Amino acid sequence: MIEVSGLVKTYPAGRKEFRLFDGLSFSSEKGEFVLITGRSGSGKTTLLNILGGLTRPTAGSVKINGREISQMDDDESSAFRSKTIGFVFQFPGLLSALSALENVTLPQSLAGHPANADAARALLDRVGLSGKEDASPAYLSGGELKRVAIARALVNQPALILADEPTADLDVETEREIMELFAGIHAAGTTIVMVTHNPDLAAYASRVLRMERGGLTEKTP
Numbered sequence: 001m002i003e004v005s006g007l008v009k010t011y012p013a014g015r016k017e018f019r020l021f022d023g024l025s026f027s028s029e030k031g032e033f034v035l036i037t038g039r040s041g042s043g044k045t046t047l048l049n050i051l052g053g054l055t056r057p058t059a060g061s062v063k064i065n066g067r068e069i070s071q072m073d074d075d076e077s078s079a080f081r082s083k084t085i086g087f088v089f090q091f092p093g094l095l096s097a098l099s100a101l102e103n104v105t106l107p108q109s110l111a112g113h114p115a116n117a118d119a120a121r122a123l124l125d126r127v128g129l130s131g132k133e134d135a136s137p138a139y140l141s142g143g144e145l146k147r148v149a150i151a152r153a154l155v156n157q158p159a160l161i162l163a164d165e166p167t168a169d170l171d172v173e174t175e176r177e178i179m180e181l182f183a184g185i186h187a188a189g190t191t192i193v194m195v196t197h198n199p200d201l202a203a204y205a206s207r208v209l210r211m212e213r214g215g216l217t218e219k220t221p
């Protein structure tokens, strides 16, 4: 499902360059729930964004479902992304002018499909938000916004979910509920790569990796 090899990512830093990854390799099988932990600034978000084609690597190969995404142009990359990948970002980024339901159907329209309100309703029900379909994001709690973002990530039935700190800023109970939702998504066969600074979430994953000094080390979950 994921094959990364020889990944290099540098950022300009004044006259020099900052080398975040220098030959990172990583692969993941279909159906895994991979948790990537590591300190702030270790590169977790950058790796996730590279996997999703949102950030271009400086060098190296990144294949998702056998397709080399680092070579795609912007149009190809967004078409591939909307079919294959669902994103759950740390900040849900819902559109405030749209209802919860309309936010969930948005990726369908972006993928060129007609909005399927019934499917979106079923997803909102699955994430525990039935009755909130017409609510504006302005009137939803932080945990509810995360749930809408998860439903939105699932609406195009992606093979891969990339989740960046999806439980940051949530209370322990809501965090547990959100992680159980991800565990259910994993049990249904979807591959998940989640990054977090919270090692306590390891229990939900099938595999745990720690990012340190530009590399990934296998941990026992």
Ligand SMILES: Nc1ncnc2c1ncn2[C@@H]1O[C@H](COP(=O)(O)OP(=O)(O)OP(=O)(O)O)[C@@H](O)[C@H]1O
Binding pocket: 011, 012, 020, 038, 039, 040, 041, 042, 043, 044, 045, 046, 047, 197
């Ligand atoms: N666009 C950019 N330009 C320059 N440096 C960047 C850029 N994006 C990220 N970095 C640097 O790359 C490093 C890794 O950042 P990244 O956000 O991937 O870390 P992280 O492990 O996700 O951190 P956190 O847990 O705090 O979100 C940091 O030192 C950051 O400053």
